[in-house]
Amino acid sequence: MSTSISPLATPFPDLPAVAGATPRVARAHYKTWDRCDLTFVTLDEGTAVAGVLTQSKCPSPEVEWCRKALVLGKARALVVNAGNSNAFTGNRGRAAVEAIAARAAGQLGCQPSDIFVASTGVIGVPLPIDKAEAGLDAAFNAAPSDWRAAAEAIGTTDTYPKGAVTTAIVDGRTVTLVGIIKGSGMIAPDMATMLGFIFTDAAVEPAFLQAALSAANGKTFSCITVDGDTSTSDTVLAFATGKAGNAALTGDDSPGADAFRAALADLCRQLAMLVVRDGEGAQKLIEITVTGAESDRSAHRIAMSIANSPLVKTAIAGEDANWGRVVMAVGKAGEPAERDRLAIRFGAVEVARDGLAVEGYDEAPVAAHLKGREVEIGVDLGLGDGRATVWTCDLTHGYISINADYRS
Template structure:
């Protein structure tokens, strides 16, 4: 797979005490690469997660949803190349087998083991391959973050990770995240698979609130193709090794700093996924303001971000703002044509329901030639605002997706 032209280098991710990464070959597909990631976490690790809202979730998603109610974690297993979604009782049995085997190895409860899988839908995860892969991972030397980020990927064209730090209760805490995703990206509550690790001490309910809050303006604001996955999962693990006093609520010392750092990390990770959108050549940022509410602004922004006509226009470097008007009009949200204003980059191209006469096309053309395109829409109705990110729709998307399973 050609590396996305929007790819960024994998950054340096520091170690997080007690978090140990291993990868192995389960050979879920006929490929010669690691495809099973096994992460061990120290006792006392708290966990939070956001999962797909799909009505047809994978058994992994259901497993995590149940395990999250207990709030503690000792291990994470990630399978690449097979999503195990829509596989009935055989898929459920595979998840139970994976969790049981890791739990037996670690001497913990199966519910302390989190499992996520991504890849083709409809093929049960082969239990023999999963168990052999796990055994190989148990025996393997620990690996670095880059190797883990590479191993969780499928159609991804580059490994994705980010790291931020914050001062919490006088202690420096680190938050690392790795993520995968490229197509079937329109997260409803999360993105395909993202994993966040921190050495901060954070109570599970507070970690969940912070993650849900960080998810809203990040993973829930990206779309590659409007197709929400059956497997979307973001999990956050907090080991507590940094030694801060436990974060339990908004009044805890450093709670604000931690939430801000988590939000920053989620946003970085979400943008890495859009930058690897299937066939993407441009990152598109859509800023909607003046809507009746933030929710309405978000829906309008997503209507623009999911419009194939808008996305192909940007691919063609065409300032076709008429298609933006179309996408606003079809969103089903309050809008008044004759108050609508649209800009590309910093150039206002339409205002009060018609083209800005004689606007300078040169800066617009220059802006569209770049690889980060900004579309601004002002509805002129209220204070609602939202920003979402997507990518352009190109021949690359067709090539990748008209020939995936076969």
């Protein structure tokens, strides 16, 4: 983990244990570093699993493995390797994933398809099977860790460990949802080299868990971007151990389904924001809300066009209320827009309306807003009811330094 912590970092919360999910960490020495880089979370029998995976056409073998295993809906363990993404490594990469799943299945007496694997780091170097196996053995024999140790062990260029917790009342029982996540660059989750893992003691059928996770993903992970670059390895997995004792959630009509979905969405949102706050070189968190679009989908595309614009992001870095660049980004999105209906605000102050600058708007609160750590940009298109909110960070010298100096 980097030594220079993002100015947008928030403290790691106090995460409770989740009955049925037990994290352990070990040193697999995937890089020449002295830190834990293999995380092994064992899950009690009966654990349901759901996941959302990168839409990249060049996914890692881990992503392909998880996609297949998710069909079965059940899990006994999660293995996360940090420092090597194992992506774009052909048959050797596939063999490494198979070897990890087989080793863990042997330790736990389950099927390899019960083992979920995720890896993050450099692309193009096959994950060394001997290090993975030795690391797994060390983790299996280690004492359980806390979630913070796991959150640290899954990180790469992250500048701080990221975790979140929430609860919901389901069927008269309080269920706990805990999540850990990593990611800082190559972040534009098409669903983010983002890996996120959620653990709950709720009893949830896999199909409903998947539906709830997919819905939450659409409003959270899919709404963040650091650099518009989508990883080969993006993975979010949710595991439900069923130990809370509620009657299993099977669908929208199940008692507590709404509460669970809301809690899951809240957790995903917390986790997503932690990633943006650790965006490479980030000095400011930017929330972009587009309203008045022809559809929610159109609003989302326009918002992402703004969020991914280097000129908008550098303007915010420079604390410059350069709304002309916002106009540019709306215009290039390719979505329905009418210049002369467009309104733009920074914070609470409308700076442009009906396709031109608001004459004599008060610049002082705008300047003050832009000096803060959290910047809001609002765009109203004046066309319909479509709306979307996305989150990004500014583009600074820090991003260039991190990525022009990182050697493959």
